[in-house]
Amino acid sequence: MDIQSLFAARSYASTRPALEPAPETTATAKQSFVALAEDFAQTVQAGEETAKAAMVGKADPHALVQALAQSELAVETAVTVRNKVVEAYQEILRMPV
Known part of the structure; x- marks a missing residue:
């Protein structure tokens, strides 16, 4: 293995965790979505x-x-x-691989 490949591998290994979502961010987003869904259900039920x-x-x-x-x-x-979620999903499907 030459020195440039070694530096590239080390660089990739050090940046790889930065590309993954932070666990606390995912938990916060999940909690806010659950709270939003519960609020929606309560509003409809009250009506x-x-x-x-x-x-x-x-x-x-x-x-x-x-x-x-x-x-x-x-x-x-x-x-x-x-509708926005479906639109975003369709846009992702249209992306070239």
């Missing part, structure tokens, strides 16, 4: 409960409109995020 209460006459119409608007916004946001 459904308010709608059920309004059907039996136990909820204020203003509260119903507000809960439905929040649910609609949450669903639109989830659909937009999903």
